[in-house]
Amino acid sequence: MRIRNALVALTVSGLLVLTGCGDSSDGGATGTPAGGGPSGAVTVFAAASLTESFTTIGKDFETVNPGTKVTFNFAGSAALATQINQGAPADVFASASPTTMKTVTDAGNGTGTPATFVRNQLVIAVPKGNPKGVKALADLTSPGVKVALCAEQVPCGAAATKALAAAGVKLTPVTLEQDVKGALSKVKLGEVDAALVYRTDAKASAADVDGIEFPESAKAINDYPITVLKNAPNQAGAQAFVAYVQSEQGKAVLTAAGFQAP
Amino acid sequence: MTLDSDEHAGVVRPDPVTPSRRSRHRRVPVALLIPAGLGLAFLVLPLAGLLIRAPWTTLPQRLTEPGVLTALRLSLQTATLATLLCLALGVPLAWLLARVEFPGRRIVRALVTVPLVLPPVVGGIALLLVFGRRGILGGWLDQAFGITLPFTTTGVVIAEAFVAMPFLIIAVEGALRGADTRYEEAAATLGARRWTTFTHVTLPLVAPGIAAGAVLCWARALGEFGATITFAGNFPGRTQTMPLAVYLALETDLDAAIVLSLILLVVSVTILAALRDKWITSP
Numbered sequence: 308m309r310i311r312n313a314l315v316a317l318t319v320s321g322l323l324v325l326t327g328c329g330d331s332s333d334g335g336a337t338g339t340p341a342g343g344g345p346s347g348a349v350t351v352f353a354a355a356s357l358t359e360s361f362t363t364i365g366k367d368f369e370t371v372n373p374g375t376k377v378t379f380n381f382a383g384s385a386a387l388a389t390q391i392n393q394g395a396p397a398d399v400f401a402s403a404s405p406t407t408m409k410t411v412t413d414a415g416n417g418t419g420t421p422a423t424f425v426r427n428q429l430v431i432a433v434p435k436g437n438p439k440g441v442k443a444l445a446d447l448t449s450p451g452v453k454v455a456l457c458a459e460q461v462p463c464g465a466a467a468t469k470a471l472a473a474a475g476v477k478l479t480p481v482t483l484e485q486d487v488k489g490a491l492s493k494v495k496l497g498e499v500d501a502a503l504v505y506r507t508d509a510k511a512s513a514a515d516v517d518g519i520e521f522p523e524s525a526k527a528i529n530d531y532p533i534t535v536l537k538n539a540p541n542q543a544g545a546q547a548f549v550a551y552v553q554s555e556q557g558k559a560v561l562t563a564a565g566f567q568a569p
Numbered sequence: 570m571t572l573d574s575d576e577h578a579g580v581v582r583p584d585p586v587t588p589s590r591r592s593r594h595r596r597v598p599v600a601l602l603i604p605a606g607l608g609l610a611f612l613v614l615p616l617a618g619l620l621i622r623a624p625w626t627t628l629p630q631r632l633t634e635p636g637v638l639t640a641l642r643l644s645l646q647t648a649t650l651a652t653l654l655c656l657a658l659g660v661p662l663a664w665l666l667a668r669v670e671f672p673g674r675r676i677v678r679a680l681v682t683v684p685l686v687l688p689p690v691v692g693g694i695a696l697l698l699v700f701g702r703r704g705i706l707g708g709w710l711d712q713a714f715g716i717t718l719p720f721t722t723t724g725v726v727i728a729e730a731f732v733a734m735p736f737l738i739i740a741v742e743g744a745l746r747g748a749d750t751r752y753e754e755a756a757a758t759l760g761a762r763r764w765t766t767f768t769h770v771t772l773p774l775v776a777p778g779i780a781a782g783a784v785l786c787w788a789r790a791l792g793e794f795g796a797t798i799t800f801a802g803n804f805p806g807r808t809q810t811m812p813l814a815v816y817l818a819l820e821t822d823l824d825a826a827i828v829l830s831l832i833l834l835v836v837s838v839t840i841l842a843a844l845r846d847k848w849i850t851s852p
Binding site for chain 2: 383385386389453455458460461480481482483484489493496497498
Protein backbone atom coordinates (compact mmCIF):
# COMPACT_ATOMS: atom_id res chain seq x y z
CA MET A 308 0.00 0.00 0.00
CA ARG A 309 2.72 2.42 0.97
CA ILE A 310 4.68 1.59 -2.17
CA ARG A 311 1.68 2.37 -4.32
CA ASN A 312 1.23 5.74 -2.63
CA ALA A 313 4.85 6.58 -3.20
CA LEU A 314 4.54 5.62 -6.87
CA VAL A 315 1.52 7.87 -7.33
CA ALA A 316 3.36 10.75 -5.73
CA LEU A 317 6.42 10.18 -7.85
CA THR A 318 4.37 10.06 -11.03
CA VAL A 319 2.53 13.25 -10.10
CA SER A 320 5.67 15.18 -9.23
CA GLY A 321 7.43 13.77 -12.29
CA LEU A 322 4.65 15.05 -14.50
CA LEU A 323 4.91 18.46 -12.89
CA VAL A 324 8.61 18.58 -13.58
CA LEU A 325 8.14 17.43 -17.17
CA THR A 326 5.47 20.02 -17.95
CA GLY A 327 7.63 22.65 -16.29
CA CYS A 328 10.56 21.79 -18.54
CA GLY A 329 8.40 21.65 -21.66
CA ASP A 330 7.98 25.41 -21.69
CA SER A 331 11.65 26.21 -22.07
CA SER A 332 11.98 24.38 -25.37
CA ASP A 333 9.55 26.83 -26.93
CA GLY A 334 11.90 28.99 -28.96
CA GLY A 335 9.27 30.53 -31.21
CA ALA A 336 11.24 33.02 -33.22
CA THR A 337 14.04 31.77 -35.40
CA GLY A 338 14.68 34.90 -37.41
CA THR A 339 16.81 33.14 -40.00
CA PRO A 340 15.95 34.91 -43.22
CA ALA A 341 14.64 32.28 -45.60
CA GLY A 342 14.50 34.36 -48.76
CA GLY A 343 16.70 37.26 -47.68
CA GLY A 344 14.02 39.24 -45.75
CA PRO A 345 13.09 39.01 -42.07
CA SER A 346 10.83 36.18 -40.90
CA GLY A 347 9.37 34.67 -37.77
CA ALA A 348 7.94 36.32 -34.68
CA VAL A 349 9.05 39.81 -33.67
CA THR A 350 8.22 40.80 -30.08
CA VAL A 351 7.97 44.54 -29.54
CA PHE A 352 7.77 46.17 -26.08
CA ALA A 353 6.33 49.65 -26.60
CA ALA A 354 5.11 52.57 -24.46
CA ALA A 355 1.35 52.71 -23.86
CA SER A 356 1.08 55.94 -25.87
CA LEU A 357 2.24 54.06 -29.00
CA THR A 358 -0.64 51.55 -28.81
CA GLU A 359 -2.70 52.78 -31.78
CA SER A 360 0.09 53.78 -34.16
CA PHE A 361 2.32 50.74 -33.52
CA THR A 362 -0.59 48.35 -33.96
CA THR A 363 -1.12 49.83 -37.44
CA ILE A 364 2.61 49.79 -38.22
CA GLY A 365 2.81 46.15 -37.08
CA LYS A 366 0.06 45.11 -39.50
CA ASP A 367 1.73 47.02 -42.36
CA PHE A 368 5.08 45.43 -41.52
CA GLU A 369 3.54 41.93 -41.66
CA THR A 370 2.05 42.71 -45.08
CA VAL A 371 5.34 44.02 -46.46
CA ASN A 372 7.31 41.11 -44.96
CA PRO A 373 5.29 37.91 -45.45
CA GLY A 374 6.15 35.25 -42.90
CA THR A 375 6.62 37.70 -40.05
CA LYS A 376 4.35 38.01 -37.02
CA VAL A 377 4.62 41.08 -34.81
CA THR A 378 3.51 40.72 -31.19
CA PHE A 379 3.21 43.77 -28.92
CA ASN A 380 3.45 44.33 -25.21
CA PHE A 381 2.09 47.82 -24.50
CA ALA A 382 2.53 49.20 -20.97
CA GLY A 383 4.10 52.05 -19.06
CA SER A 384 7.68 52.51 -20.30
CA ALA A 385 9.20 51.95 -16.86
CA ALA A 386 7.31 48.70 -16.30
CA LEU A 387 8.54 47.47 -19.69
CA ALA A 388 12.12 48.46 -18.86
CA THR A 389 11.91 46.43 -15.62
CA GLN A 390 10.55 43.42 -17.52
CA ILE A 391 13.37 43.66 -20.09
CA ASN A 392 16.06 44.01 -17.41
CA GLN A 393 14.60 40.96 -15.65
CA GLY A 394 15.07 38.91 -18.82
CA ALA A 395 11.78 39.15 -20.73
CA PRO A 396 12.29 37.73 -24.27
CA ALA A 397 11.76 40.93 -26.28
CA ASP A 398 13.26 41.95 -29.64
CA VAL A 399 12.54 45.70 -29.74
CA PHE A 400 12.00 48.33 -27.06
CA ALA A 401 10.31 51.66 -27.84
CA SER A 402 10.18 53.94 -24.80
CA ALA A 403 8.33 57.19 -24.16
CA SER A 404 11.36 58.73 -22.47
CA PRO A 405 15.15 58.67 -22.85
CA THR A 406 15.50 58.26 -19.04
CA THR A 407 13.64 54.97 -19.12
CA MET A 408 15.57 53.82 -22.19
CA LYS A 409 18.76 54.60 -20.28
CA THR A 410 17.90 52.08 -17.54
CA VAL A 411 17.85 49.41 -20.25
CA THR A 412 21.04 50.50 -22.04
CA ASP A 413 22.85 51.02 -18.70
CA ALA A 414 22.03 47.42 -17.79
CA GLY A 415 23.74 46.39 -21.05
CA ASN A 416 20.54 45.17 -22.68
CA GLY A 417 20.49 47.52 -25.68
CA THR A 418 22.47 47.48 -28.93
CA GLY A 419 24.16 50.62 -30.27
CA THR A 420 22.71 54.07 -29.54
CA PRO A 421 18.91 54.18 -29.38
CA ALA A 422 17.40 56.29 -32.17
CA THR A 423 14.85 59.02 -31.41
CA PHE A 424 12.04 58.28 -33.86
CA VAL A 425 9.26 60.65 -32.74
CA ARG A 426 8.42 63.38 -30.27
CA ASN A 427 5.23 63.99 -28.36
CA GLN A 428 3.91 66.90 -26.34
CA LEU A 429 1.15 67.52 -23.85
CA VAL A 430 -2.32 68.94 -24.37
CA ILE A 431 -5.12 69.59 -21.88
CA ALA A 432 -7.73 66.89 -22.34
CA VAL A 433 -11.26 67.93 -21.37
CA PRO A 434 -14.61 66.13 -21.76
CA LYS A 435 -16.22 66.67 -25.18
CA GLY A 436 -17.65 70.18 -25.44
CA ASN A 437 -15.36 71.53 -22.68
CA PRO A 438 -18.09 72.07 -20.01
CA LYS A 439 -15.77 74.03 -17.68
CA GLY A 440 -14.51 76.31 -20.46
CA VAL A 441 -10.82 75.52 -19.95
CA LYS A 442 -8.59 77.57 -22.29
CA ALA A 443 -5.15 77.60 -20.70
CA LEU A 444 -3.08 75.95 -17.97
CA ALA A 445 -4.00 78.70 -15.49
CA ASP A 446 -7.70 77.75 -15.77
CA LEU A 447 -6.88 74.41 -14.17
CA THR A 448 -6.25 76.09 -10.82
CA SER A 449 -9.71 77.63 -10.53
CA PRO A 450 -11.86 76.16 -7.76
CA GLY A 451 -14.26 73.44 -8.84
CA VAL A 452 -11.99 72.20 -11.62
CA LYS A 453 -10.76 68.68 -10.86
CA VAL A 454 -7.52 67.72 -12.57
CA ALA A 455 -5.82 64.36 -13.13
CA LEU A 456 -2.09 64.24 -13.81
CA CYS A 457 0.26 61.33 -14.38
CA ALA A 458 2.48 60.44 -11.43
CA GLU A 459 5.91 62.05 -11.69
CA GLN A 460 7.54 58.62 -11.93
CA VAL A 461 6.11 58.03 -15.42
CA PRO A 462 7.13 60.09 -18.49
CA CYS A 463 3.83 61.94 -18.96
CA GLY A 464 3.95 63.02 -15.30
CA ALA A 465 7.52 64.26 -15.59
CA ALA A 466 6.51 66.26 -18.67
CA ALA A 467 3.48 67.70 -16.85
CA THR A 468 5.65 68.85 -13.93
CA LYS A 469 8.04 70.52 -16.37
CA ALA A 470 5.25 72.26 -18.31
CA LEU A 471 3.54 73.49 -15.13
CA ALA A 472 6.85 74.84 -13.82
CA ALA A 473 7.47 76.59 -17.14
CA ALA A 474 4.05 78.23 -16.91
CA GLY A 475 4.52 79.11 -13.24
CA VAL A 476 1.26 77.35 -12.43
CA LYS A 477 0.84 75.52 -9.13
CA LEU A 478 -2.07 73.10 -9.04
CA THR A 479 -3.22 70.31 -6.78
CA PRO A 480 -4.53 67.40 -8.80
CA VAL A 481 -7.12 65.04 -7.32
CA THR A 482 -5.15 62.04 -8.56
CA LEU A 483 -1.73 61.08 -9.91
CA GLU A 484 -2.38 58.29 -12.36
CA GLN A 485 -0.09 55.35 -13.08
CA ASP A 486 -0.03 56.00 -16.83
CA VAL A 487 -1.37 58.37 -19.45
CA LYS A 488 -4.29 56.09 -20.36
CA GLY A 489 -5.39 56.12 -16.71
CA ALA A 490 -5.48 59.92 -16.67
CA LEU A 491 -7.36 59.96 -19.96
CA SER A 492 -9.97 57.44 -18.80
CA LYS A 493 -10.79 59.65 -15.78
CA VAL A 494 -11.65 62.43 -18.25
CA LYS A 495 -13.67 60.05 -20.44
CA LEU A 496 -15.68 58.88 -17.42
CA GLY A 497 -16.30 62.50 -16.42
CA GLU A 498 -14.69 62.06 -13.00
CA VAL A 499 -12.26 64.92 -13.62
CA ASP A 500 -12.68 68.12 -15.62
CA ALA A 501 -9.24 68.08 -17.20
CA ALA A 502 -6.05 66.05 -17.49
CA LEU A 503 -2.65 66.66 -19.01
CA VAL A 504 -2.10 63.91 -21.58
CA TYR A 505 -0.13 63.49 -24.79
CA ARG A 506 -1.54 65.07 -27.93
CA THR A 507 -1.62 61.61 -29.52
CA ASP A 508 -3.76 60.17 -26.70
CA ALA A 509 -6.26 63.01 -26.94
CA LYS A 510 -6.38 62.50 -30.70
CA ALA A 511 -6.96 58.76 -30.37
CA SER A 512 -9.96 59.46 -28.09
CA ALA A 513 -11.31 62.38 -30.13
CA ALA A 514 -14.82 60.92 -29.87
CA ASP A 515 -14.94 61.50 -26.09
CA VAL A 516 -12.42 64.24 -25.34
CA ASP A 517 -11.22 67.54 -26.75
CA GLY A 518 -7.50 68.32 -26.74
CA ILE A 519 -6.54 71.91 -25.93
CA GLU A 520 -3.07 73.03 -27.01
CA PHE A 521 -1.11 75.27 -24.65
CA PRO A 522 2.16 77.10 -25.38
CA GLU A 523 4.11 75.84 -22.33
CA SER A 524 3.95 72.26 -23.61
CA ALA A 525 6.78 73.20 -25.98
CA LYS A 526 9.00 73.30 -22.85
CA ALA A 527 8.23 69.68 -22.07
CA ILE A 528 8.66 67.71 -25.25
CA ASN A 529 9.16 63.98 -24.88
CA ASP A 530 11.62 62.17 -27.13
CA TYR A 531 10.76 58.56 -27.96
CA PRO A 532 13.83 56.34 -28.42
CA ILE A 533 13.73 52.88 -30.02
CA THR A 534 16.35 50.12 -29.98
CA VAL A 535 17.01 46.50 -30.90
CA LEU A 536 17.63 44.53 -27.70
CA LYS A 537 20.87 42.66 -27.11
CA ASN A 538 19.22 39.36 -26.24
CA ALA A 539 16.65 39.61 -29.02
CA PRO A 540 15.63 36.09 -30.08
CA ASN A 541 15.02 37.46 -33.60
CA GLN A 542 17.81 39.98 -34.39
CA ALA A 543 17.07 40.20 -38.13
CA GLY A 544 13.35 40.73 -37.55
CA ALA A 545 14.05 43.32 -34.84
CA GLN A 546 16.36 45.34 -37.09
CA ALA A 547 13.86 45.22 -39.95
CA PHE A 548 11.06 46.43 -37.65
CA VAL A 549 13.11 49.33 -36.24
CA ALA A 550 14.05 50.34 -39.80
CA TYR A 551 10.39 50.14 -40.86
CA VAL A 552 9.26 52.41 -37.99
CA GLN A 553 11.73 55.04 -39.24
CA SER A 554 10.83 54.57 -42.93
CA GLU A 555 8.48 56.93 -44.83
CA GLN A 556 5.56 54.50 -44.36
CA GLY A 557 6.16 54.28 -40.62
CA LYS A 558 6.55 58.06 -40.27
CA ALA A 559 3.27 58.62 -42.14
CA VAL A 560 1.35 56.50 -39.58
CA LEU A 561 3.02 58.21 -36.63
CA THR A 562 2.40 61.72 -37.99
CA ALA A 563 -1.25 60.89 -38.64
CA ALA A 564 -1.53 59.87 -34.97
CA GLY A 565 -0.30 63.30 -33.90
CA PHE A 566 3.40 62.61 -33.24
CA GLN A 567 6.04 65.12 -34.34
CA ALA A 568 9.12 64.23 -36.35
CA PRO A 569 12.31 64.33 -34.24
CA MET B 570 -17.68 36.13 23.96
CA THR B 571 -16.79 32.61 24.98
CA LEU B 572 -14.69 31.37 22.15
CA ASP B 573 -14.09 27.96 23.65
CA SER B 574 -17.77 27.07 23.39
CA ASP B 575 -17.23 25.92 19.83
CA GLU B 576 -15.45 22.85 21.17
CA HIS B 577 -18.87 21.49 22.17
CA ALA B 578 -20.77 22.88 19.24
CA GLY B 579 -18.58 21.15 16.72
CA VAL B 580 -17.73 24.23 14.68
CA VAL B 581 -15.12 23.55 12.03
CA ARG B 582 -11.94 25.20 13.23
CA PRO B 583 -9.88 27.02 10.63
CA ASP B 584 -6.79 26.28 12.66
CA PRO B 585 -6.70 22.89 14.38
CA VAL B 586 -4.71 23.26 17.56
CA THR B 587 -3.24 19.98 18.67
CA PRO B 588 -3.48 17.33 15.99
CA SER B 589 0.23 16.63 16.12
CA ARG B 590 0.14 14.68 19.39
CA ARG B 591 -2.01 11.97 17.91
CA SER B 592 -0.64 11.84 14.38
CA ARG B 593 3.01 11.83 15.36
CA HIS B 594 2.92 8.08 15.81
CA ARG B 595 1.54 7.42 12.35
CA ARG B 596 3.62 7.97 9.25
CA VAL B 597 2.65 10.77 6.94
CA PRO B 598 1.77 9.35 3.49
CA VAL B 599 4.36 10.29 0.88
CA ALA B 600 1.56 10.91 -1.61
CA LEU B 601 0.51 13.85 0.55
CA LEU B 602 3.91 14.93 1.75
CA ILE B 603 5.44 15.57 -1.70
CA PRO B 604 2.67 17.76 -3.14
CA ALA B 605 2.39 19.53 0.24
CA GLY B 606 6.11 20.32 0.12
CA LEU B 607 5.86 21.53 -3.47
CA GLY B 608 2.88 23.68 -2.54
CA LEU B 609 4.76 25.23 0.37
CA ALA B 610 7.82 25.91 -1.80
CA PHE B 611 5.61 27.50 -4.46
CA LEU B 612 4.12 29.89 -1.90
CA VAL B 613 7.32 30.69 0.00
CA LEU B 614 9.91 30.97 -2.81
CA PRO B 615 8.66 34.32 -4.18
CA LEU B 616 8.95 35.72 -0.64
CA ALA B 617 12.50 34.40 -0.48
CA GLY B 618 13.13 36.13 -3.82
CA LEU B 619 12.11 39.46 -2.27
CA LEU B 620 14.32 38.87 0.76
CA ILE B 621 17.37 37.91 -1.32
CA ARG B 622 16.99 40.88 -3.67
CA ALA B 623 16.28 43.42 -0.89
CA PRO B 624 18.77 46.30 -0.64
CA TRP B 625 19.75 45.62 2.99
CA THR B 626 22.49 48.29 3.15
CA THR B 627 20.22 51.22 2.26
CA LEU B 628 17.23 49.82 4.15
CA PRO B 629 17.36 52.19 7.18
CA GLN B 630 17.29 55.36 5.02
CA ARG B 631 14.49 54.02 2.86
CA LEU B 632 12.39 53.11 5.87
CA THR B 633 12.46 56.64 7.23
CA GLU B 634 11.34 58.32 4.02
CA PRO B 635 8.23 60.32 4.95
CA GLY B 636 6.01 58.99 2.14
CA VAL B 637 6.44 55.41 3.32
CA LEU B 638 4.89 55.88 6.76
CA THR B 639 2.05 57.96 5.32
CA ALA B 640 1.14 55.21 2.86
CA LEU B 641 1.47 52.52 5.53
CA ARG B 642 -0.75 54.39 7.98
CA LEU B 643 -3.36 55.01 5.27
CA SER B 644 -3.29 51.33 4.28
CA LEU B 645 -3.81 50.11 7.84
CA GLN B 646 -6.58 52.66 8.51
CA THR B 647 -8.53 52.00 5.32
CA ALA B 648 -8.20 48.21 5.54
CA THR B 649 -9.48 48.28 9.14
CA LEU B 650 -12.39 50.59 8.29
CA ALA B 651 -13.24 48.44 5.26
CA THR B 652 -13.24 45.34 7.49
CA LEU B 653 -15.58 47.03 10.00
CA LEU B 654 -17.90 47.99 7.12
CA CYS B 655 -17.79 44.40 5.83
CA LEU B 656 -18.58 43.06 9.34
CA ALA B 657 -21.54 45.41 9.75
CA LEU B 658 -23.05 44.48 6.39
CA GLY B 659 -21.57 41.06 5.68
CA VAL B 660 -22.44 39.17 8.88
CA PRO B 661 -26.18 39.89 8.57
CA LEU B 662 -26.05 38.98 4.88
CA ALA B 663 -24.25 35.72 5.66
CA TRP B 664 -26.87 34.94 8.34
CA LEU B 665 -29.64 35.61 5.82
CA LEU B 666 -28.05 33.28 3.29
CA ALA B 667 -27.46 30.52 5.85
CA ARG B 668 -30.62 30.66 7.95
CA VAL B 669 -33.51 32.07 5.92
CA GLU B 670 -35.20 30.27 3.04
CA PHE B 671 -36.25 32.76 0.41
CA PRO B 672 -36.86 32.55 -3.33
CA GLY B 673 -33.76 33.28 -5.39
CA ARG B 674 -31.37 32.46 -2.54
CA ARG B 675 -29.05 30.55 -4.86
CA ILE B 676 -28.86 33.51 -7.23
CA VAL B 677 -28.14 35.90 -4.35
CA ARG B 678 -25.43 33.54 -3.13
CA ALA B 679 -23.85 33.55 -6.61
CA LEU B 680 -24.13 37.35 -6.86
CA VAL B 681 -22.28 37.76 -3.56
CA THR B 682 -19.22 36.14 -5.13
CA VAL B 683 -19.19 38.47 -8.16
CA PRO B 684 -16.42 40.72 -6.75
CA LEU B 685 -14.27 37.58 -6.41
CA VAL B 686 -14.33 36.78 -10.11
CA LEU B 687 -14.43 40.36 -11.37
CA PRO B 688 -10.98 41.74 -12.22
CA PRO B 689 -10.48 44.48 -9.56
CA VAL B 690 -9.92 47.15 -12.22
CA VAL B 691 -13.33 46.31 -13.69
CA GLY B 692 -14.74 46.47 -10.17
CA GLY B 693 -13.28 49.98 -9.86
CA ILE B 694 -14.92 51.09 -13.10
CA ALA B 695 -18.23 49.53 -11.99
CA LEU B 696 -17.97 51.49 -8.73
CA LEU B 697 -17.33 54.69 -10.71
CA LEU B 698 -20.43 54.02 -12.81
CA VAL B 699 -22.51 53.83 -9.61
CA PHE B 700 -20.77 56.14 -7.11
CA GLY B 701 -18.88 58.38 -9.57
CA ARG B 702 -19.77 61.98 -10.31
CA ARG B 703 -21.89 60.89 -13.26
CA GLY B 704 -22.91 57.61 -11.60
CA ILE B 705 -26.43 56.46 -10.76
CA LEU B 706 -26.10 57.16 -7.02
CA GLY B 707 -23.01 59.37 -7.13
CA GLY B 708 -24.65 62.01 -9.31
CA TRP B 709 -27.51 62.31 -6.82
CA LEU B 710 -25.14 62.38 -3.81
CA ASP B 711 -23.13 65.12 -5.51
CA GLN B 712 -26.13 67.29 -6.34
CA ALA B 713 -28.17 66.77 -3.19
CA PHE B 714 -25.42 66.81 -0.57
CA GLY B 715 -22.25 67.85 -2.39
CA ILE B 716 -20.66 64.51 -1.49
CA THR B 717 -18.19 63.03 -3.95
CA LEU B 718 -16.61 59.66 -3.26
CA PRO B 719 -13.96 59.16 -5.97
CA PHE B 720 -10.50 60.50 -5.06
CA THR B 721 -11.29 60.49 -1.32
CA THR B 722 -10.16 58.24 1.53
CA THR B 723 -13.80 57.14 1.86
CA GLY B 724 -13.52 56.02 -1.77
CA VAL B 725 -10.55 53.83 -0.84
CA VAL B 726 -12.58 52.20 1.96
CA ILE B 727 -15.49 51.57 -0.42
CA ALA B 728 -13.24 50.04 -3.09
CA GLU B 729 -11.53 47.78 -0.53
CA ALA B 730 -14.83 46.74 1.09
CA PHE B 731 -16.31 45.87 -2.32
CA VAL B 732 -13.44 43.55 -3.15
CA ALA B 733 -12.98 42.06 0.34
CA MET B 734 -16.56 41.51 1.55
CA PRO B 735 -17.13 38.17 -0.26
CA PHE B 736 -14.25 36.65 1.72
CA LEU B 737 -16.01 37.53 4.97
CA ILE B 738 -19.45 36.44 3.79
CA ILE B 739 -18.25 33.06 2.53
CA ALA B 740 -16.32 32.36 5.75
CA VAL B 741 -19.20 33.39 8.04
CA GLU B 742 -21.83 31.57 5.99
CA GLY B 743 -19.70 28.42 6.09
CA ALA B 744 -19.38 28.72 9.87
CA LEU B 745 -23.14 29.26 10.25
CA ARG B 746 -23.99 26.25 8.12
CA GLY B 747 -21.50 24.13 10.04
CA ALA B 748 -22.82 25.27 13.42
CA ASP B 749 -25.28 23.12 15.30
CA THR B 750 -28.75 24.69 14.94
CA ARG B 751 -30.06 22.81 17.98
CA TYR B 752 -28.70 25.54 20.26
CA GLU B 753 -30.72 28.14 18.38
CA GLU B 754 -33.78 25.90 18.45
CA ALA B 755 -33.36 25.40 22.19
CA ALA B 756 -33.17 29.16 22.67
CA ALA B 757 -36.32 29.58 20.58
CA THR B 758 -38.25 26.97 22.59
CA LEU B 759 -37.21 28.77 25.76
CA GLY B 760 -38.93 31.86 24.38
CA ALA B 761 -36.00 33.83 22.95
CA ARG B 762 -36.83 36.04 19.99
CA ARG B 763 -34.89 35.66 16.77
CA TRP B 764 -32.83 38.81 17.43
CA THR B 765 -31.95 37.66 20.97
CA THR B 766 -31.07 34.23 19.67
CA PHE B 767 -28.84 35.82 17.04
CA THR B 768 -26.95 38.03 19.50
CA HIS B 769 -26.78 35.60 22.44
CA VAL B 770 -26.49 32.19 20.78
CA THR B 771 -25.60 32.38 17.09
CA LEU B 772 -22.91 35.07 17.25
CA PRO B 773 -20.89 33.49 20.11
CA LEU B 774 -21.27 30.11 18.40
CA VAL B 775 -19.73 31.27 15.11
CA ALA B 776 -17.33 33.85 16.58
CA PRO B 777 -14.23 31.94 15.41
CA GLY B 778 -15.67 31.81 11.89
CA ILE B 779 -16.37 35.55 11.97
CA ALA B 780 -12.84 36.21 13.24
CA ALA B 781 -11.34 34.07 10.48
CA GLY B 782 -13.50 35.81 7.88
CA ALA B 783 -12.55 39.24 9.22
CA VAL B 784 -8.85 38.37 9.06
CA LEU B 785 -9.18 37.19 5.44
CA CYS B 786 -11.20 40.29 4.61
CA TRP B 787 -8.63 42.60 6.22
CA ALA B 788 -5.74 40.92 4.44
CA ARG B 789 -7.50 41.20 1.07
CA ALA B 790 -8.35 44.86 1.72
CA LEU B 791 -4.75 45.60 2.69
CA GLY B 792 -3.42 44.22 -0.59
CA GLU B 793 -6.10 45.83 -2.77
CA PHE B 794 -4.73 47.63 -5.82
CA GLY B 795 -6.86 47.59 -8.98
CA ALA B 796 -10.23 48.79 -7.70
CA THR B 797 -8.55 51.37 -5.47
CA ILE B 798 -6.47 53.06 -8.17
CA THR B 799 -9.41 53.01 -10.59
CA PHE B 800 -12.08 54.27 -8.20
CA ALA B 801 -10.15 56.37 -5.69
CA GLY B 802 -7.15 57.39 -7.80
CA ASN B 803 -3.69 57.89 -6.39
CA PHE B 804 -2.76 60.84 -4.21
CA PRO B 805 -0.19 60.70 -1.40
CA GLY B 806 -1.74 60.98 2.06
CA ARG B 807 -5.29 60.74 0.76
CA THR B 808 -5.69 57.70 -1.46
CA GLN B 809 -2.18 56.35 -2.00
CA THR B 810 -2.11 53.06 -0.09
CA MET B 811 0.95 50.81 0.12
CA PRO B 812 0.15 48.67 -2.96
CA LEU B 813 -0.21 51.85 -5.04
CA ALA B 814 3.04 53.23 -3.65
CA VAL B 815 4.75 49.92 -4.50
CA TYR B 816 3.46 50.03 -8.06
CA LEU B 817 4.65 53.58 -8.63
CA ALA B 818 8.00 52.94 -6.99
CA LEU B 819 8.40 50.07 -9.45
CA GLU B 820 8.28 52.64 -12.27
CA THR B 821 11.58 54.18 -11.25
CA ASP B 822 13.25 52.19 -8.51
CA LEU B 823 12.98 48.42 -8.14
CA ASP B 824 14.82 48.50 -4.79
CA ALA B 825 12.35 50.97 -3.30
CA ALA B 826 9.47 48.81 -4.50
CA ILE B 827 10.99 45.76 -2.82
CA VAL B 828 11.48 47.64 0.46
CA LEU B 829 7.88 48.86 0.42
CA SER B 830 6.63 45.33 -0.30
CA LEU B 831 8.67 43.93 2.57
CA ILE B 832 7.33 46.55 5.00
CA LEU B 833 3.76 45.73 3.99
CA LEU B 834 4.47 42.00 4.36
CA VAL B 835 6.16 42.28 7.75
CA VAL B 836 3.50 44.55 9.22
CA SER B 837 0.57 42.51 7.93
CA VAL B 838 2.04 39.12 8.86
CA THR B 839 2.87 40.40 12.36
CA ILE B 840 -0.63 41.73 12.90
CA LEU B 841 -2.24 38.57 11.50
CA ALA B 842 -0.06 36.31 13.64
CA ALA B 843 -0.88 38.33 16.76
CA LEU B 844 -4.61 38.27 16.05
CA ARG B 845 -4.52 34.59 15.23
CA ASP B 846 -3.12 33.76 18.65
CA LYS B 847 -5.59 36.01 20.35
CA TRP B 848 -8.81 35.23 18.52
CA ILE B 849 -8.67 32.03 16.63
CA THR B 850 -6.75 29.57 18.75
CA SER B 851 -8.05 28.91 22.21
CA PRO B 852 -5.72 29.50 25.16
